[in-house]
Amino acid sequence: MRYLNNTKYVILFLVLVIIIFSKLLCLNLSSAIDGGDNPVIGELKAKYKLVQRRSDKSVVWKEIKESTPIRNKDTIRTAEYSEAILTLNGGAEIKLDENSMIRIDINDKDINVNFEYGMMTVEGEGLSNDSNLKINNESGKLKDGKVTLLKAAGKESVQAQNEKSSIFLQSPERNQYFKSDKKGSVIPFQWNSKGNVTIEISKSMSFRSTIVRKATNQNSIGINLDKGRYYWRVFKKDSVKEEYSEVRKFFVVETSPLRLTSPKDKDTIYYIDSPPFIIFSWKRGELDSSYRLLLSQTSGFEKTVYDSNTLETFLGVRNLKEGKYYAKVIRNYNIRGMEPESSPVIYFQIVKKTKVPPPALLNPSNNQEVDQKLIVNAELLFNWEDSSFLKEYTFQVAKDSQFQNIIFESKLSKNFIKEKFATDIGKSYYWRVKGKTNGGIETVFSKAFSFQIKVSEKLQLEYPSDGSSLYPEANQGVQLRWKKTNTRGYFLVEVSQDKNFENVIYSVKTANVATNILLDKPGIYHWRTTQFVENIKLSQSVINKFQISKILQSPSPIYPTKGEEVNMQKVQRLVFDWKEQGQVLYYDIELYDKEKQNKLLSKIQSQKPKMELKNYEGLHSGEYVWTLSSVYKKQDGEIVKTKPIKSSFRLILPEEQFKVPEVYTPKKLYIE
Template structure:
């Protein structure tokens, strides 16, 4: 009896808990990825191409645009040929180069920047000196107050260039101050600080130029700071910070040179030989050339007329225009004259559309001005359009929206609150009369009601079948206008709607080994099957499982593209959801280079082979080794192999000569679809030397007898 009493109370309590937690789970899964609750700490003031952001404690990346607010602990990354500028609340500017990633955190009144990889530059004004910025890059830490610095991280090596002010760097237990016009290299070997031999002057580092044509003549200038005697000075201009895509190399004899360049992002440096004839390079300076975009006004169209009936309110007038890559905000102006001498209305917005209400009858002109954080761009003004606001006697026929004409509606998708009908709202009408019938003549209508809004909710139960609906709009002056008649079908099939991950999402398996697939609730009738495939046509599935509720935890450690959908079957009918896809990836690390070491001089005089060796990466299936001869103006690839081993022995010495070489290694992992994902690349220069003064050893016999 005691057991029965305990069960009598336990089962209802457990049922209530299941309902409560199911509701909380449903609420969490059906919500769209919302902005972080963390406070806003800055704004994306400039971007080119693709910039992505991941909120704190999220795994899904989203693309962001100029003027996007950046929250505390957001992670920002750039893709190939993309860069961005973040402006923090204290005025600090952070420029992020291509293929880079950072996390920005404001804690304890200090800025903390976690620099994962790529290139980053910061510029902090004098009024920011009451706080410091701590930059963490692997095991290295840089602390800076006011001033500017640039960082370039490749593998475990970090280069720090001080443009203004000073910084304190810590690496491997060693701490050192770096001053203006100094460069520090932080690696496993410690901290190496050198004075700059050449200071690059123009174009200014991280500067952005705006041009109207297809090319611009850029003046490169520099000054010599050091006293050492240097030779073989030349300028190198590239479209990537690793100088793989060099667009120009010129020998120089003066302290400036002009080059004509097309729009894009560029990196430049000086290459020279020191007093020991060793190849050296200056710090890298970056600049961008952006083509000035035309601002085009879309709506109102030229000469468009907006009319309304006396006694009704005028329609909102929507102004829209083309979105500019370099614009930070827009100012929309409406004037009575074409020269805009007398502006009667104006609004500012970050978007590329805005509406104006209650504009009185008359003739007007509209234009848009785009503003940018780039001073050189100035204001960009759109073309102007004229439009008019007039009154009319007759009303416009109402337009129906939902259910659309010919639409099929699942009975199970109709919410308990009722079937929703909507139509285009019009300022002409003060009231609408709604009609629903099972015949086109509307004899004995199922529903007939009045509404002052542009929607109607049918709360009565509606059976499967064909239906017809219409509305009659009524003005305050007694004019009536009847809409077209729409027909729709109610069926007993089911609608399936997928929610998350969003279609086309990219998911890092570093952050989660499993992910929730979620969808909108469906009625508890028939069976619903989740299908996951590596084929977009769903011809073969890797998972096929009956599901209930609103989510499924999919566990995978494989990378690649996945396609998924829901399939419903019941009472001889079936339905399928839309097919969504998502991509999983693992962030591989590049192996550490071991032999030859950075800038090592390899004497090949008595060698018959050259060994390349690197460290192991657990997740790697293969390694790709590339070796380039960079002695001449144009680099030449001499090795490109993919191997499993941690060592490669080059025996074909005809590929080598005296001079400078660069070797690179990256990790590769095989995806399920047989494609490969790759890590970043670690690279190092080395030099080949031959001793021309060595004594030649005769290997053939000293005497040769010929018959």
């Protein structure tokens, strides 16, 4: 037992367990891949999409390819929208529809097929007359015949057995796809013989329910169907028997229109020095597998200048020369019966420019006022629209609109600049930009924008005003406010106990024009605010002085509180009690009926820290709320009141105190 208490041995044991079971899993997986050692009884002749196999000694499913050997006691299954054709060594052929599963077990005399679910067709051509087929332990001879079975929802049905049907389906073919729009599509159905027959269409391979059932004496019919997966068959019935055709599956799919989204039709694409890189793009359809992009200089695409395949929804093309072009994209489907589809043809042209437009100016905008401190501290951003044609810009600032007196000039590769230069308050200045291409072609200068230098705005404090006396409530604080400015930035708010701000007790940065500070004791205070733009100080307000004359204390309820129960049969009196506050003029008490939408029942003033309710009129057993406020008198005689404190309680009154009188008068009075 001592080894179980040793962490080292426990960890070692767990590691060994993991290694052992990992080895066993690898052996199981490898045996699944190898397919086991049972004899080969056939092969996977053909498949569509996903087909899987599991040997009798494995629990792992493995996807298999065409020509893969099938071993005795293998289990085969197909996924949704998948099919498989198996050929056995004796000549039998087993066809599995989608979502089907079988297990094959062959001995010396019998072919045993355990049919689990789905749809299966067995054709016996080439089998000897001695061959015996057992499906789900039910025997039946195959003599160059065919048996088709369906099994869904636990029910099994035989579609045709050991005989040749006289009804042959012609169209739609097995697993054929039809394109449709949102209104549906008319699907043509055709079979070999005329006569009184009935066509059935269902969404279930077992035909538990049919969506179309029509009788006809023709050998073809057109039926409108919406998007979906369908099964169809034809049968005829006489006095002797019912004869069914085979069951075929087909699909009606809704395809979205294919069109090029870039470039747009009739687009003009410009370039300066070298041909542009053009992105051709389109939207993917649900069933699309690949695309082919074609470019030509003729609308009939007799000769293409570009032809490329891709799995993506875009292609980049470079080195197209100046000229007119036509483009289209073709989508391919990885589905039998669906032909490639082309988008509408678009037209575009590529034009080489000999002149390049000048850059468009952005900031500062024309006639904008600019604070001088932004220029002095190189924090004013000049920027303009960038251009893929231009690699270099020339930036100029001048005192006149004709740029005879240039005070600053710079060449740069970016479309912005921050620079300081000498300016005068109240004066107007002008700026402009020109560009240069990779090939050395220069644009003309842009239209000049003007800006005017101004002094920083003065910050104006609003509250508290200079010399004011305040009576804030405890824990409520004092709100400081100032006027909004036209310059975007942030404000630094400071509060000090001295006018030189050597002892700053409160400092905060804010983008708003107000802030709340908590001062916990009376005294004289000074406050100011300073505006900054990107850490550059623009302006500072004057200093206001204010006095906290008294911190108003809110009363603290003692009884009743927190939903306490007040039973008048026990206490005889309803007394409200609270903690006394100093220098209070009086207290305000209000009583509300909580069960009557907080109706006010009583309002009382008391100079003592308690109050007895003597008038019980209108009271009942139930929930109540009472509020308590302290009332003070300021030095100038103004009355101030603290925020009401709420408390709740439950009142229980004696029943006999408010018992409804019983009427003894007879219910009927007789008057002569």
